[in-house]
Each structure stands twice: as C-alpha cells, then as structure tokens.
Amino acid sequence: MKRTQRLLLSLFSGVLLSLAWLGFPGWILFIAFLPLFAVDKYFVDRKEEYRSVSFWGHAFLTVFTWNILTTWWILHATAVGAAMAIITNSFLMSLVLWLAHVARRRFRSNLGYICLTVFWISFEYFHFHWDIEWPWLQLGNGFANDVKIIQWYEFTGTFGGTLWVLLLNVLIFKLLVQLQERSAKREKIVSLVSIAVAVVLPVLLSVIIYSNYTEQNNPKQVTIVQPNVDPYSEEYDMRAEIQKKENFLKLAASVSDNNTDFIVGPETVFENPGYWNEGNLQTNGFVRDMKNFMNNYPRAELLFGVSSFKIYNSKAEATLTARTSSDGMTYDRFNTAIFLDRNGNEQVYHKSKLVVGVEKMPFMKYLGFIRDIVINIGGTTGSLGRQKEASNFVSADGTRVAPVICYESVFGEYVSDYVKKGAELIFIITNDGWWKNTPGYKQHMSFARLRAVETRRSIARSANTGISCFINQRGEVSQPTPWWQEAAISGTVNTNKELTFYVKHGDYIARVALFTSVLLVLLLVVKRFR
Known part of the structure; x- marks a missing residue:
C-alpha cells in the first residue's frame, strides 16, 4: 500500500465519521472506521x-478531518478558539487510536480490537468529566436524528451507541479481511451472522419499544418564546433591556391563554448582570413586571435566563471564580435560570456545565491568574460562578421541572441527575445565535432528542434564535421554529415520574470500559518490559 493510498484512506475515514453530524443517517458510522482499520492492519x-508512530499521523489526519468538518462553526466566535479546540481534540483522539494500535501490535487480533473499544469509550467518558469537557463528537451522538432505531438508549445512554458503532466496525472489517484472505467458509459465516445479529437485534428492539411506548396523560400547556436577539449586535443598557422585556412579553402573550401552565424563555433573555442582583430579586423592576404579566394568566409560571451576580459578605465566603470590584465588593457572576411561581416566589439555578474558554477558564485552581482571558461571544463572559450539581424548580402545584441551560443538554448523565431528583419535565433554554446559520445549532437541537429518550421526559426547548420546539418522550420533534426569526409557540407536554434504567444507573458502560482499560494498559506495560 503506497503512502498516498494510506493518506486517502485516512482522509476517507474522517469524512465518513463526519456525515452523521452533517445530516446524513447515523448508520454510516458502522463503516466509518473501515478505511483507517485498513491502514492500521497494514502497519501491524x-x-x-x-x-x-507511523500510524499516529494517519490517525491524526482522520480525526482532524472529522473535527474540522463538524465543528468548524466555532470560528464564528473566534478563529483562535476554533483552532485550539479542533487541534486539541484531534490530538487526544489520535492518541487513543495510536494506543489501540500499539495494543494491536502486542496482542492477538481480538484482544487488540477489545482494547480499541474500551480505550475509545474511556476517552469519551473522560471528555465528560475533566475540566475541558467537549463530548460533542461522542459516537453515540451520531444517531441523534435516528431516534426510531435507538430507543434502547433508555437502558444504555449514548455510550451504548458508541459501543454499537465500534462493535460493528470491527465485525465488518474482520469479515472483509476473511474474504480477502479466503478464510474458511465457517469463519465467514460466523462473522456474517454476528454482523446481522449486531444490526438487527438493536434495531428490532428499538422498533418494538417505539411502537409500544405510550406516554401517560398528564398534560401541561407550555408557551415557548424565541425573541431572536442577535448576540453579536445587541445592546445592554437599561433602554435595550426594557425593550427586550417588552418584546418577550408581547411574544408570550400572542400564544398564551388561561390554560397556560408554563412560559419558557431562552438563555440570557437579559444580558446585563448589573440589573440582576440575586440578593434583591423581590424588588427587581423586571421581576415585578414579569409577575404583573403573569396575573393575566391564572395558571402560568415563568422560566427565563439572565446574567446575574451575587455579592459575598466576605472573601472567606467567596469562590475561586469570585471577583473584586474597585470599591472592594466581592461577587460572582452567573449564567442563571430564574423561575417565578404562582406563589410569588423566585427560584434560581446557576449553570453548572460551563463552556470552556467562554464561560470559564479551565483548571482555575492553577490558572486563576489568567481567568479573565476568555472569548467574548456577545453574552456573559469571564470565568463565571457555577453550582456544583443539578437542581430542579418546583411549581406551585408541586411539579418539578429541570432547568437545563445550553451546553448542559449535551451531558446525558448530568441531565439524568435532574430526573433522579424528581424532574417530571425538562426545559432547555439556550442561545445558539453565536453559531450563526451553520450545522452547530442543528446539532445542538438534535442532542436534546437523545435526552428525551434516555430519561423519557418531555422537553420544551427555547432557543433565542432557534430552533425552539417540543420533543416528546420518544424523541420526536414537533413545532420546530424557523431559524433567525421571532416566534412563539404553544403546545402540550406530558409529565412523567418513572425512572428509566439509564437514569438509575448512569454511564455504567463507560465505567466498566474505564476499569477494563486500566487492566489492559497495565498488561501492555508488562508485555513491553518482558
């Protein structure tokens, strides 16, 4: 195999891996690694x-192609940030593939491919939990627009999808090798049957679940508002904020009625944190106007996003992200969801999963001296404060709703924590305007469908510039709004109190893979020194 052929095969794998994030069917992932596997076999x-190390360059080309084709839209916020994100993620992915290649050199074929599978799943799990979280390209996310065939995510979460992709790539590649090498007929039949079972059984199970799943009839009527404010050009003075409030309430009124239970607005409806001191929300003029508006709708409760701040009485109370003003005031800024219930109470949730380089400086404990060097994408920036775990809002009638802010909707196990704590509905509030009209906002919306299947919770999604929509407990989208247009929609969603297997047990597949990876790495080290 010539060097040019190897490079083309590596490039082809990267293109195939990208397609599921660009609107093509997720099943393409079943063959996406095959060209790279051919290169791997050549070097083995x-x-x-x-x-x-000869294989590492080819692996990097594959994952670099995948990253740049699917997440290039980050450059709309910052070209430097996009380059760093794409190159760093590609480097980490290529290291995982290289380590699996080393295992293939040391171990017999089957054990080598087992190493590839558990190493990759462990890497994905790591990407959910370290301080530079970026699980956007998790293989299991590739089926976000194919929910009819992954209803079993309620048992496995997206790591089940990752395992499915890797297993089928290995099985199909082994069959191709057997055909090329003219292996025994029995071996080829076993491989063919294994592939058929690995494809048909999960799909059949999913279709059965999909056809038989029925939501309990516990309806809540929800209004979703899409104000369509351009995050790059909006203004933040009092006049601009008042205009945003009036426009928001006008849109909400256009589709709300006496049966409306919830009105949901997007992330950071109000951007200027100076107007949102959490210590005096009861006297806040915006809150007062919102409550007066709610008086027109006897059942309605209101959820919306703001940029807020909280003052600490002393530096001893302050967090690592706290700032000190010129007059000595110590405070934190937050990306916040506010809930106004029928009893006149204000409930607050602070976004926990913050966007690296935009809302937080990673490894703040060690890099706190450069915490204000972050990317400005038209919203709240700087290293924000956060709360440590998910928490729900509780309505006047006791219904618990999960306020999931933007990036948090990509984290399956984190969203399941809301449900463990009693969430019966999920409200996703986001501002995807900074991505502009690119695949980014479509990918983000599609991931919400996975959360609906994993948790069997109905979702109301309010996005500042779109796509706003309703998603039922089977992951089906209804009333999607147009991109970059003002809109308001009203619909009915059903609550649910049942816990899925995935909600109860979380990412158990990844934890098993991580444990197995440690054992296999130790075995690799032993073999190296022997």
Whole structure:
C-alpha cells in the first residue's frame, strides 16, 4: 500500500465519521472506521518494518478531518478558539487510536480490537468529566436524528451507541479481511451472522419499544418564546433591556391563554448582570413586571435566563471564580435560570456545565491568574460562578421541572441527575445565535432528542434564535421554529415520574470500559518490559 493510498484512506475515514453530524443517517458510522482499520492492519502486519508512530499521523489526519468538518462553526466566535479546540481534540483522539494500535501490535487480533473499544469509550467518558469537557463528537451522538432505531438508549445512554458503532466496525472489517484472505467458509459465516445479529437485534428492539411506548396523560400547556436577539449586535443598557422585556412579553402573550401552565424563555433573555442582583430579586423592576404579566394568566409560571451576580459578605465566603470590584465588593457572576411561581416566589439555578474558554477558564485552581482571558461571544463572559450539581424548580402545584441551560443538554448523565431528583419535565433554554446559520445549532437541537429518550421526559426547548420546539418522550420533534426569526409557540407536554434504567444507573458502560482499560494498559506495560 503506497503512502498516498494510506493518506486517502485516512482522509476517507474522517469524512465518513463526519456525515452523521452533517445530516446524513447515523448508520454510516458502522463503516466509518473501515478505511483507517485498513491502514492500521497494514502497519501491524509490517511492525518489524514500521514503528508504531507511523500510524499516529494517519490517525491524526482522520480525526482532524472529522473535527474540522463538524465543528468548524466555532470560528464564528473566534478563529483562535476554533483552532485550539479542533487541534486539541484531534490530538487526544489520535492518541487513543495510536494506543489501540500499539495494543494491536502486542496482542492477538481480538484482544487488540477489545482494547480499541474500551480505550475509545474511556476517552469519551473522560471528555465528560475533566475540566475541558467537549463530548460533542461522542459516537453515540451520531444517531441523534435516528431516534426510531435507538430507543434502547433508555437502558444504555449514548455510550451504548458508541459501543454499537465500534462493535460493528470491527465485525465488518474482520469479515472483509476473511474474504480477502479466503478464510474458511465457517469463519465467514460466523462473522456474517454476528454482523446481522449486531444490526438487527438493536434495531428490532428499538422498533418494538417505539411502537409500544405510550406516554401517560398528564398534560401541561407550555408557551415557548424565541425573541431572536442577535448576540453579536445587541445592546445592554437599561433602554435595550426594557425593550427586550417588552418584546418577550408581547411574544408570550400572542400564544398564551388561561390554560397556560408554563412560559419558557431562552438563555440570557437579559444580558446585563448589573440589573440582576440575586440578593434583591423581590424588588427587581423586571421581576415585578414579569409577575404583573403573569396575573393575566391564572395558571402560568415563568422560566427565563439572565446574567446575574451575587455579592459575598466576605472573601472567606467567596469562590475561586469570585471577583473584586474597585470599591472592594466581592461577587460572582452567573449564567442563571430564574423561575417565578404562582406563589410569588423566585427560584434560581446557576449553570453548572460551563463552556470552556467562554464561560470559564479551565483548571482555575492553577490558572486563576489568567481567568479573565476568555472569548467574548456577545453574552456573559469571564470565568463565571457555577453550582456544583443539578437542581430542579418546583411549581406551585408541586411539579418539578429541570432547568437545563445550553451546553448542559449535551451531558446525558448530568441531565439524568435532574430526573433522579424528581424532574417530571425538562426545559432547555439556550442561545445558539453565536453559531450563526451553520450545522452547530442543528446539532445542538438534535442532542436534546437523545435526552428525551434516555430519561423519557418531555422537553420544551427555547432557543433565542432557534430552533425552539417540543420533543416528546420518544424523541420526536414537533413545532420546530424557523431559524433567525421571532416566534412563539404553544403546545402540550406530558409529565412523567418513572425512572428509566439509564437514569438509575448512569454511564455504567463507560465505567466498566474505564476499569477494563486500566487492566489492559497495565498488561501492555508488562508485555513491553518482558
């Protein structure tokens, strides 16, 4: 195999991996690694001739292509940030593939591919939990627009999808090798049957679940507001904020009625944190006007996003992210969801999963001295404060709703924490305007469908510039709003109190893979020194 052929095969794998994020069917992922596997086999078969690092460059080309084709839209916020995100993620992915290649050189074929599977799943799990979280390209996310075939995510979460993709790539590649090498007929039949079972059984199970799943009839009528404020050009003075409030209430009134239970607005409806001191929300003029508006609708309760701040009485109470003003005031800024209930109470939730480089400086404990060097994308910036865990809002009638803010909707296990704590509905509030008209906002919306299946919770999604929509407990989207247009929609969603297997047990597949990876790495080290 010539070098040019190897590079083309590596590039082709990257393109195939990208397609599921660009609107193509997720099943393409079942063959996406095959070209790269051919390159891997070439170097394994010639391990006396080539060092393992020879494969690393090809692996990097594959994942770099995948990253740049699917997440190039980050450059709308910052070209430097996009380059850093794409190159860093590609480097980490290529290291995982290289380590699996080393295992293939050391172990027999089957154990080598087991290493690939558990190493990759462990890497994805790591990307959910370290301080530079970026699980956007988790393989299981590739089925976000194919919910009819992944209803079993209620048992496995998206890591079940990752395992499915890797298993089928390995099985199909083994069959192709057997055909090329003219292996025994029995071996080829076993491989063919294994592939058929691995494809048909999950799909059949999913279709059965999909056809038989019925939501309990516990309706709540929800109004979703899409104000369509351009995050790049909006103003933040009092006049501009008042205009945003009036426009928001006008849109909400256009579709609300006496049966409306909830009115949901997007992330950071109000951007200027100076007007949102959490210590005096009861006397806040915006809150007062919102409550007066609610008096027109006897059942309605209101959820919306703001940029807020909280003052600490002393520096001893302050967090690592706290700031000190010129007059000595110590305070934190937050990306906040506010809930106004029928009893006149204000409830507050602070976004926990913050966007790296936009809302937080990673490794703040060690890099606090550069915490204000972050990307300005037209909203609240700087290293924000956050709360440590998910918490729900409780309505006047006792209904618990999960306020999921923007990036948090990508984290399956985190969203399941709301449900463990009693959430019966999920409200996702986001501002995707900074991505502009790119695949980014479509990908983000599609991930919400996965959360609906995993938790079997109905979702109302309010996005500042779109796509706002309702998602039922089977992951089906209704009333999607147009991109970059003012809109307001009203619909009925059903509450649910039942807990899925995934909600109860979380990312158990990843934890098993992580434990297995540690054992296999230790075995690799032992073999190296022996």
